[in-house]
Amino acid sequence: MMKIFCVLLSLSVYHFIKLNHMEQELEELRNVNYILTSNYTELQESQDTLQSQYATLNEKLDELTKVFSDLNEFYCDATNTSPDNTYSVCKPGWVFFSSKCYFISTNIQTWKESQDWCETRGGRLVNIESSDVLDFLKRKAAVTQRYFWIGRYNISKENKSTRMDAGPVKSKRASDDDKEECLLINMQKNLVFNYSCDHHFYWICESAAFPLRT
Structure with a gap:
């Protein structure tokens, strides 16, 4: 147990x-x-x-x-300096060439609307007065079928001068007594002519470059 x-x-x-x-x-x-x-x-x-x-x-x-x-x-051309080390500067969206700034639109307006747009930004519709400027804008606006409102065209080539001033001007066509015409260009086709200001096209502005001291 x-x-x-x-x-x-x-x-x-x-x-x-x-x-x-x-x-x-x-x-x-x-x-x-x-x-x-x-x-x-x-x-x-x-x-x-x-x-x-x-x-x-x-x-x-x-x-x-x-x-x-x-x-x-905000383009700055570093090669275009003055003796006091001032650069030429453009606003965003604008491009610099030969001491000026250029804006090439991507939408369309009438000539008056385009001119007003440029002026409110301190510029104007471009005056094309040299082959260098024309060639520069051709490169930048490399779209064959686009027409642009401009302010003035004055180009001399081979002892021939083509001058067309800014619009609006009265239409020379008998059927358009009350209509005004403005300056239109297709740079790729070398076409410059007056056209009804009320139509909508692209446009090109120019303005002075801003000095930027370094």
Whole structure:
């Protein structure tokens, strides 16, 4: 009887110790799970933060790209400096050539609307008075079928001079007594002629370049 009691006691002690050990392991596993869960949460938060920072950096990059583009358009001819280190500078969207700035439109208006647009930006419809300017504008407006409103055309070639002044002027056609005509050009085809001012065409402005002292 005593032996049986001792055996049962031994088994009870063994199972108690084993159970206690298992409870300790379970508690350790719970702790590990808690730590892993906490780490996962922190990683998720870190990922969210990094994604937010990435989005912010992308926005900053877009802003800087636009600023760079604007600065690039704010054309400065570094070779055209005066003795006092002044550069010739054009507004964004305008291009520099031979001490002046030129704007070539990408939409159409009447001659009056085009002239007003140029004047509100400190310029006027272009006066083409040299072959160099004509060739420059040909390169910049390299679209064969486009016609542009201009202010004046005065080009001399091979002892021949072609001069046409700014509009509006009265139409010479008998059927157009009350209509005014303005100066239109297709530079690729070398066509310059008067046309009804009320029609909508592209246009070219010119203005003085801004001096920028360095």
